[in-house]
Amino acid sequence: MAIPYGRQWLDEEDERAVLDTLRSDYLTQGPKIAEFERALCDYTGARYCVVAASGTAALHLAVAALELPPGSEGITSANTFTASANSMAYCGVKPVFADIDPVSYNIDPASIAMRITPATRLLTPVHFAGQPAEMEAISTLARERGLKVIEDAAHAIGSRYRDGGLVGNCRYADATVFSFHPVKTLTTGEGGAVMTNDEALYRRMVLLRTHGITKEPALLTQNPGPWYYEMHALGWHYRMTDMQAALGVSQLKKLDRFAARRREIVARYNALLADLPWLRTPVEADGVASCFHLYVPRIDFAALGKTRVQVMRELLDLGVGTQVHYIPVHTQPWYRETYGYGPGDCPVAEAYYEQCLSLPLYAALTDEEVATVVAAVRSLA
The missing domain is CATH 3.90.1150.10 (Aspartate Aminotransferase, domain 1)
Structure with a gap:
């Protein structure tokens, strides 16, 4: 068999973590989800985390939760997987492609600036191959123009910015997205996560992740009993399972x-x-x-x-x-x-x-x- 371009590294600790969860009471919607989310927050320094079924699902949740107005445009890198742009198109946002720096192969801030129009509402820089994009310049540009920023860090968990901070701390962005596909540095089989420091954005993503349905008493318009739930938005089934989350907790330690x-x-x-x-x-x-x-x-x-x-x-x-x-x-x-x-x-x-x-x-x-x-x-x- 040929040496592949990428693959996972799993050990007995990972196997035990998954098996323990398989033998527990919860295969999904259980305690491992919150445990993995807390671990990712502790690692990156972000306040909130929403894990999802895939990196693509995480990108979709992040864009959808911004609730951008009709006719909006978003700018992302031409050098990326299609999901970076697709997540905008899913939400009715027109993807616009900026060119890349010829050395780092990351999105070029000068090219971003050239493509901003009155309709631009979102910037999604991609940390290609794991190398952080020029987030200081991109963040400054976004603040000056009143734009939202979602970092596509599908390649970059564990990477550090010039200031020494870990990618995912959301210092430069409204949200940062990770992917946990098997070829990525950390895997949950399939899976993804959104990090954010914005509580309102976090709560919208939690709602959208599970069909737009909530059982939180404070959000219900009525509450006739413990069985009751309400759909407050048109969401999706983007949940991660507890088996995946258990693997993520184990992998994150390494x-x-x-x-x-x-x-x-x-x-x-x-x-x-x-x-x-x-x-x-x-x-x-x-x-x-x-x-x-x-x-x-x-x-x-x-x-x-x-x-x-x-x-x-x-x-x-x-x-x-x-x-x-x-x-x-x-x-x-x-x-x-x-x-x-x-x-x-x-x-x-x-x-x-x-x-x-x-x-x-x-x-x-x-x-x-x-x-x-x-x-x-x-x-x-």
């Missing part, structure tokens, strides 16, 4: 160790691949500490004399899996047909896409496997 191992692997890759004239290693911005979710060198396939497809096949034959992150969202058929976007709208992101290739990176990757990846890449020329 997050710093996972982050350190990922950084160690990235440093090793950079040292052993930096001399290749057709490959550009990733650059970490000064002052930040990235809990790298992805390792994405840029490869000049023309200079190498091979297509990306050829390179991926050759590496796979040598036991190394790869992936591409990301196809610019504005070039996807739905976005082209719905909003009229297309090639040329974000030239830096499009140029990056033509050369990007993600190599294996996960905490369980062994030194021997790292050596296998390096040898395979170096054998391409």
Whole structure:
């Protein structure tokens, strides 16, 4: 089996945590949900947390809870997974795509500023590959224009801003979203979370997560008995299960160790691949500490004399899996047909896409496997 580009790291503690929950009275809507939410708040420093069924669900909850007016626009990165923009479209907000910085591959604050219109209400910067975006500049821009900010930190739990604070503390944003898919640094199988310091936003997300239904006595218009509940909004079934939350609590205890191992692997890759004239290693911005979710060198396939497809096949034959992150969202058929976007709208992101290739990176990757990846890449020329 080839070395995958990403995968989970589970141990006996994780297995015991899940099994203990399976043997308990609660498989869902039980105490593990609150325990995981408290643990995430304790770790990040945020006041509130709402865990959800996926990172996409968490993004949707965050945008929906803002209750932006009809005709609103939101700006996000062209270099991201579709969920960053889809979460806006779900809520009737028009996604607008800003271009990226050519070095960090994160959203460019100057490009954001150029795309702000009177209809803009929301900025959703993405911490690509785990590296924090320029949140000081983005937060300042948002405050000056009266805009809401949701950080898409699906890649970045465990990363730190220049000020040393952990991503997720919501110092720079109204909300921050995490993803716990198996290829992420911390996993719950599937799952996500929204962090916030805004109590009103938190309560709206809690309501929307469970069909818009509440049983809180203070919110009911009447209360004939203990069975009674009311639907106060059109919400969704976006709950996380207690089994997932139990796994998250266990995984969170190892997050710093996972982050350190990922950084160690990235440093090793950079040292052993930096001399290749057709490959550009990733650059970490000064002052930040990235809990790298992805390792994405840029490869000049023309200079190498091979297509990306050829390179991926050759590496796979040598036991190394790869992936591409990301196809610019504005070039996807739905976005082209719905909003009229297309090639040329974000030239830096499009140029990056033509050369990007993600190599294996996960905490369980062994030194021997790292050596296998390096040898395979170096054998391409």
